Amino acid sequence: MxxxxxxxxxxxxxxxxxPIFLNPxxxxxxxxxxxxxxxxxxxxxxxxxxxxxxxxxxxxxxxxVVNSHMVRxxxxxxxxxxxxxxxxxxxxxxxxxxxxxxxxxxxxxIPRVIVPEAPGLFSALGLLWADLRADFVATARRxxxxxxxPSLQEQLDRLDAEASAWLEREAVARARRRRTxxxxxxxxxxxxxxARSMSAICCSQATASVVPL
Numbered sequence: 001m002x003x004x005x006x007x008x009x010x011x012x013x014x015x016x017x018x019p020i021f022l023n024p025x026x027x028x029x030x031x032x033x034x035x036x037x038x039x040x041x042x043x044x045x046x047x048x049x050x051x052x053x054x055x056x057x058x059x060x061x062x063x064x065v066v067n068s069h070m071v072r073x074x075x076x077x078x079x080x081x082x083x084x085x086x087x088x089x090x091x092x093x094x095x096x097x098x099x100x101x102x103x104x105x106x107x108x109x110i111p112r113v114i115v116p117e118a119p120g121l122f123s124a125l126g127l128l129w130a131d132l133r134a135d136f137v138a139t140a141r142r143x144x145x146x147x148x149x150p151s152l153q154e155q156l157d158r159l160d161a162e163a164s165a166w167l168e169r170e171a172v173a174r175a176r177r178r179r180t181x182x183x184x185x186x187x188x189x190x191x192x193x194x195a196r197s198m199s200a201i202c203c204s205q206a207t208a209s210v211v212p213l
Contacts, residue, residue, distance in 0.1 A: 017059030019037070028120075071108060089110065090110045091114045091116065094123070
């Protein structure tokens with residue numbers, strides 16, 4: 001319902017209340033302008049009027065609901081894993097992350113909030129800096145033994161061809177490594193090994209029953 005530099009949105013988004021509490025003329029350092037009037041109209045039509053609230057109270061309520069959802073997620077990745085949020089700092093990134101960070105930190109008693117430079121570009125920078133990677137996976141639910149070695153080798157060869165083609169397209173130096181993951185029968189854990197041929201795996205696993213994943 002609101003707009004940035006005149007580009008309209010037709011849906012009420014969770015970021016819709018933000019212009020109510022921001023300086024609309026200094027969005028991203030003044031490089032864009034928020035249309036506060038459209039944000040007010042959207043919240044009034046969809047939330048405030050039906051619930052009998054003021055626009056400010058409705059906007060604050062939306063932010064409170066969003067914060068509650070974020071707090072729940074933070075608890076999942078901390079408390080649910082046996083970690084105390086009070087022992088950590090909260091890194092606020094994303095276009096609106098820093099707006100919510102102080103409330104989240106107060107709710108979880110996190111002592112410090114870190115806002116990186118250009119938080120809205122944080123994920124994009126991570127993508128640019130991340131290692132180049134692609135996963136090529138095939139499922140083969142059979143024992144690793146001499147009888148199954150030829151068919152398993154065919155699967156490895158297909159994966160190798162796919163990976164090699166991808167490396168060529170990405171102009172990456174050639175690598176002749178093949179990785180397989182296996183799981184022992186009646187076990188829930190996997191075993192990872194590096195191999196150049198299924199015959200080598202069969203010889204080394206002659207006494208073990210392994211189901212490659």
